[in-house]
Amino acid sequence: MALEHELIRQRLHRVREVQALGFQPYGHRFDFTHTVPQLLAGYSPKSAEELEPRVSVRIAGRVQTIRRMGKAGFAHLQQSGERLQVYVKKDAVSENDYALYQALDLGDIIGVEGYLFRTRTGELTVHVEKLFFLAKTLLGMPEKWHGLEDIETRYRQRYLDMIANPEVQRVFASRARVIASLRRQLDERGFLEVETPMMQPIYGGAAARPFVTHHNTLDIDLYLRIAPELYLKRLIVGGLERVYEINRNFRNEGVSSQHNPEFTMLEFYQAYTDYRGLMDLSVELLQQTAGEVAGSTKVDYQGVIIDFGDIRRFTMREAILEFWNGPDKPSLDNLRDFEWLARHSSAPSKGEKLADIFERTCEAHLVQPTIVFDYPVETSPLSKNKPDEPEMVERFEIYAAGMEIGNAYTELNDPQEQRRRFEMQLAMAERGNVEAHRMDEDYLRALCYGMPPTGGEGIGIDRLAMVLTNSRSIRDVILFPLLRPEGELGIARAMQSAEL
C-alpha cells in the first residue's frame, strides 16, 4: 500500500484526535497581533532584557519544524516565507493545548498566544500560553534540509515550492514591485491605464502565430491577442494621448527559458513624441525600476553586474560592427550593400538579411543594457520610415542579459504608407512567412481619421523581472508556467478509501 495512502489515513485519524480535544480541524477566523515578519523585524534587535515587560503576541503560521522533548518542545511557525520559533511547555499551557501540541504534524497551520523571550541560545521565541488549531495538512511536507528541488514539482505545485523555498515568495514580491513601479511612473507622467481586447477578430501588432478560439453565440473564430498595439493606437486617434496597458499576450510558439506562451507586456503610447523621446523615457523608467526593485541601478545577474545606470546606444549597423567576431569584418558600406548582405544571410529580403545578421552577431553579447536603433522596414510594418533613409525605420530595441526586453518606434501614422506596408506583409505571407502581419482594414480606417505623431513602446515584464530577480528561466518569474498536463493523480481515490 502506498505511503501516501497510508499517510492520509494517519492524518485523517489525527483530524479525529484534534476534534476529540475540542478543536476544529479547519478553523475559522483568527485575529493576530503581529505577522511573523513584523515580529522578526521589530524584535530581532532587542536583547532579552529589552523584552521586559513582557510583549504579548498572537500569531499564526504553518508548522515547519517540531522538536518535542517529553514535557516541553519547540516548533517554528512560517509566515510569508519567514520563521519564528515558539516554545510550548507543559506547565505553561492547558492540558488540552499540550495534547494538541503533541498531535501536531509538520505542515499544520496553527495560531499561538504568548509572550516573547530569548532562549538560552539567544533565538527570539514565543513562550506559548494558548494554542489554536487552524488547518490540517493531509500530505507530507518536503524535506527540511534540501527542501523541494525537483523543478517539475516546483512548477506544477507552486504552493509547495513557496512553502519549501521562501526565496520564491521574494521573487514574486519583486515581480509585483516591477509592475507597481512602472505603473506609478507612467501614472505620474500623465499616462492613462486602459484595457483593450484580448480576444480579437484580427490579430496584429507583432510577428507571431496566434491561439485561436471560438465564440459560440456569434459563431466566430477569435484570436487571443499577440499584442494590444493596434487597439492602443486607435485610442491615440481618439485623443487619449498617453495610454498604457499591462497585461497578457499570447503567442503560439516555442517554449524555452525565455519564452512562455502567455507572457506579460507593458505597452505605452505617447502622442507628439518619437523614438528619440522614448529612448530617454525608457532610460528613466528602467533606472527607476531597477533602483526600486533591486535597490540599485547595478544588479547581479548570474554573476555579472548589469548596470542600468549606463545604457549604451548603437544603430543596428554600428552594433554589428561593434560585436562582429571573426574575419571578414564588414564596413558600414558593406552593411548597406545587398551583395555583401546576401553572402552572409539567406533571409529573403535585404532588410531581413541585415536583421538576421544582427541577431546572430550581437544578441548574445548584449548583456549590458543596450539600446539598438534604426531597423529595416521589412521587419517593422508599423514603424515610421527614417526621412533620410526610407528603407530603415525609426525603431529601437532594448537588450539586457542577452535578451530583448523592450521594443519601441515612432508610430507609422500615414494611412497610405500603412496600407502599402500591410500589402508588403501580405506578400511575405504568400512567400510562406507564417508570422507576417495581417491586413487590418479597421485599423487603416482609424488611421484615415488622423493619428498624431506618436511614439510607442513595449517592455517584456517577465524578462525584466528575470533580470531584476537574478532568475535564469522565465518560468521562475511566472507563477504557473505552461507545462504538459500530468495525467491522473489518483488522490481523490486515495482520500475516498482512507475516509473513516
Next chain:
RNA sequence: GGGCCGGUAGCUCAGUGGUAGAGCAUCUGACUUUUAAUCAGAGGGUCGCGGGUUCGACCCCCGCCCGGCUCACCA
C-alpha cells in the same frame, strides 16, 4: 521539432544482470531552553509506462510519457 541529460520510498539521493538502499519525513517509546535536537525500535517501493532479450531486468535493447539543458523559431 533535433541533440544531450534525467525520472528509484512523501522529500533529497545512492545502487548492481542474481531477494531494492541511506538520510530526512512517518509510526512507537525516552527526554521541561532545543535548533539539521538526541537516543532506541518499526513500517513504507507496480525502480515513469509498455514491449523485448535473458534461467533471471531497476540495470541491456526498442517504443512511448513527463521534465531539464541546448539548437532551431520567437519577445
